Amino acid sequence: MIRPRLFSIPLAAALLIGCTPVTPGPTPVAAVATPVPSSTLLDDVRILSGDDMAGRDTGSAGGEKARDYIVSRLEAMGVQPASFGRLQPFEAQGRTREGVKRFNGVNIVGLIPGTRIADRYIVVTAHYDHVGVNDGQIYHGADDNASGVATMLELARRLKAQPPEHSVLIVALDGEERGLLGAREFVKAPPVPLSAVSLNLNFDMTARAETDGHLWVTGTYQNPVLRPVLQPVPAQGRVSFAFGKDTPQDTGENNWVDASDHAAFHAAGVPFLYMGVDYHPDYHRPSDTYDRIDPAIFTSATELAIAGFHALDKALDR
Numbered sequence: 001m002i003r004p005r006l007f008s009i010p011l012a013a014a015l016l017i018g019c020t021p022v023t024p025g026p027t028p029v030a031a032v033a034t035p036v037p038s039s040t041l042l043d044d045v046r047i048l049s050g051d052d053m054a055g056r057d058t059g060s061a062g063g064e065k066a067r068d069y070i071v072s073r074l075e076a077m078g079v080q081p082a083s084f085g086r087l088q089p090f091e092a093q094g095r096t097r098e099g100v101k102r103f104n105g106v107n108i109v110g111l112i113p114g115t116r117i118a119d120r121y122i123v124v125t126a127h128y129d130h131v132g133v134n135d136g137q138i139y140h141g142a143d144d145n146a147s148g149v150a151t152m153l154e155l156a157r158r159l160k161a162q163p164p165e166h167s168v169l170i171v172a173l174d175g176e177e178r179g180l181l182g183a184r185e186f187v188k189a190p191p192v193p194l195s196a197v198s199l200n201l202n203f204d205m206t207a208r209a210e211t212d213g214h215l216w217v218t219g220t221y222q223n224p225v226l227r228p229v230l231q232p233v234p235a236q237g238r239v240s241f242a243f244g245k246d247t248p249q250d251t252g253e254n255n256w257v258d259a260s261d262h263a264a265f266h267a268a269g270v271p272f273l274y275m276g277v278d279y280h281p282d283y284h285r286p287s288d289t290y291d292r293i294d295p296a297i298f299t300s301a302t303e304l305a306i307a308g309f310h311a312l313d314k315a316l317d318r
């Protein structure tokens with residue numbers, strides 16, 4: 001997530017943001033009991049944010065290790081590669097603390113064929129890179145964005161068991177923190193025509209919903225027809241949807257329209273929705289670690305995201 005700064009915001013500012021009053025979300029229709037945490041879901045976050053992944057910087061050994069892990073997970077689930085294969089390598093100029101640098105990144109792509117409308121696609125994205133090691137400290141990126149990748153893998157697992165109505169591309173993007181590099185590459189050279197993509201659903205930071213109890217949905221201002229689709233989705237445990245961070249009145253770091261990979265899809269004219277939690281004091285700090293994630297909250301946020309996916313999958317292209 002780059003909202004909108006590349007590296008850490010000062011702790012005081014982060015705390016302040018956490019205290020800023022936000023527009024209340026819709027009243028949850030009916031909260032259901034906290035779902036039982038899935039060990040696979042939690043394992044994925046723990047493994048991807050481990051010390052040996054070294055913050056998963058684009059082009060780094062840790063990034064490669066994370067990539068191998070995600071590929072092995074998709075292969076084990078039997079998620080087929082895209083038309084161009086499993087991997088989409090790219091080279092691009094990206095941002096660093098020291099200035100612009102050339103990065104070698106690799107997107108990972110899987111395809112789950114749809115049952116009702118197989119020639120229309122929902123592209124689910126989550127970036128697996130983070131900002132690596134800075135000043136000798138590993139930036140673990142457990143929430144940002146090992147969590148979103150884990151949520152996406154859990155969705156893929158469910159869709160393999162019960163196929164979706166649309167065909168679904170499962171895309172773990174690289175180079176997000178360096179300037180949405182992987183997303184820009186994907187949109188430039190997609191495995192299916194962008195005109196066949198009904199929606200980009202982007203997960204970035206799905207774990208730390210304890211800040212305000214919300215998984216925020218950004219993009220319904222730009223795509224208003226999608227809001228009534230998600231509004232009836234009931235809260236899961238202590239986590240409910242809130243809508244916003246996308247209007248002209250939402251300024252600076254409170255506007256998330258360009259804050260993550262969905263921005264590349266939006267710029268290419270593809271309808272998008274972004275799901276992610278609000279800022280927390282560990283955002284873009286070495287302390288964004290696995291042990292700070294509440295398993296019940298993360299599991300609830302994941303269940304909510306998956307319920308949101310199903311609502312969209314059912315409603316789109318009718």
Ligand SMILES: [Zn+2]
Nearest residue numbers: 001002144177
């Ligand atoms: Zn980030």
